[in-house]
Amino acid sequence: MTGTESAVKESAPGASAGEMRRLxxxxxxxxxxxxxxxxxxxxxxxxxxxxxxxxxVISAFKQNQDLYDPESNPFFFNMPATPDHVTFLFTDTPFLxxxxxxxxxxxxxxxxxxxxxxxxxxxxxxxxxxxxxPMGIAxxxxxxxxxxxxxLSLTRVVVALHLENTLWSMIVVYPTIxxxxxxxxxxxxxxxxxxxxxxxxxxxxxxxxxxFVRAVMPLVFPGIVAVVVFxxxxxxxxxxxxxxxxxxxxxxxxSTGVPTQLIRGDVFFWQSLQASAVxxxxxxxFFFNLFLDRFVTxxxxxxxxx
Numbered sequence: 001m002t003g004t005e006s007a008v009k010e011s012a013p014g015a016s017a018g019e020m021r022r023l024x025x026x027x028x029x030x031x032x033x034x035x036x037x038x039x040x041x042x043x044x045x046x047x048x049x050x051x052x053x054x055x056x057v058i059s060a061f062k063q064n065q066d067l068y069d070p071e072s073n074p075f076f077f078n079m080p081a082t083p084d085h086v087t088f089l090f091t092d093t094p095f096l097x098x099x100x101x102x103x104x105x106x107x108x109x110x111x112x113x114x115x116x117x118x119x120x121x122x123x124x125x126x127x128x129x130x131x132x133x134p135m136g137i138a139x140x141x142x143x144x145x146x147x148x149x150x151x152l153s154l155t156r157v158v159v160a161l162h163l164e165n166t167l168w169s170m171i172v173v174y175p176t177i178x179x180x181x182x183x184x185x186x187x188x189x190x191x192x193x194x195x196x197x198x199x200x201x202x203x204x205x206x207x208x209x210x211x212f213v214r215a216v217m218p219l220v221f222p223g224i225v226a227v228v229v230f231x232x233x234x235x236x237x238x239x240x241x242x243x244x245x246x247x248x249x250x251x252x253x254x255s256t257g258v259p260t261q262l263i264r265g266d267v268f269f270w271q272s273l274q275a276s277a278v279x280x281x282x283x284x285x286f287f288f289n290l291f292l293d294r295f296v297t298x299x300x301x302x303x304x305x306x
């Protein structure tokens with residue numbers, strides 16, 4: 001029995017066959033109208049969210065006269081499109097160097113974050129101690145400290161380690177941002193896994209570490225994906241630390257290198273800036289959507305048990 005037929009029977013239990021057909025048609029029209037309304041709202045929301053990205057793509061290929069003319073429609077090519085500004089980004093700026101640096105820093109920070117956050121979250125989730133929850137909250141509170149309050153002291157640490165103007169300065173410091181929030185998230189994921197799973201694995205002959213790696217980690221894989229995506233995105237968009245620690249252009253990442261190369265005094269290379277934003281955002285968006293189901297599952301599972 002469909003939803004429409006159920007609604008008809010509930011609204012008119014003693015109706016005749018003719019009335020039932022009339023009610024069925026009316027509820028059918030309501031159902032179609034409701035579905036159309038939902039799809040129309042979804043399409044409208046998607047178009048509104050896509051407008052900034054669409055504007056960036058169009059602006060990247062606009063000529064200067066077209067971009068700076070206030071009478072021109074910003075969402076149309078009022079003059080022929082040109083790839084010169086995208087070519088300028090790749091040939092006249094070290095944009096590819098910035099991309100490689102960002103990938104190196106992001107991959108290294110994600111690896112360090114998982115290596116530190118997984119054991120810490122597992123310990124806090126499994127140790128039945130009264131101080132477990134307060135310690136987890138304290139770790140998360142570290143993430144809420146504004147970077148503007150820490151970058152001076154962390155700069156002294158970087159200088160003491162002789163890591164200034166190197167990628168290592170960011171690799172060493174960025175885990176202070178990613179590890180606290182990752183521990184907090186993973187605690188919720190691990191609490192959602194029954195203790196019986198690892199206890200059974202230990203009965204089968206695994207050590208606690210082996211039970212964690214072979215039995216628990218596959219079950220919290222959605223949470224691990226959520227931490228990886230969140231950490232990499234957070235590192236890629238960070239600006240204050242990257243600006244404070246690195247001033248040499250060959251060691252810069254995208255967040256600081258692109259503004260440095262494409263904003264020269266009061267001259268803004270808007271088309272190249274938009275092209276860099278689009279080229280950077282598309283792979284991250286693709287990767288995010290590739291694991292979207294696991295990402296959402298991880299966050300919702302973690303939210304229930306923290």
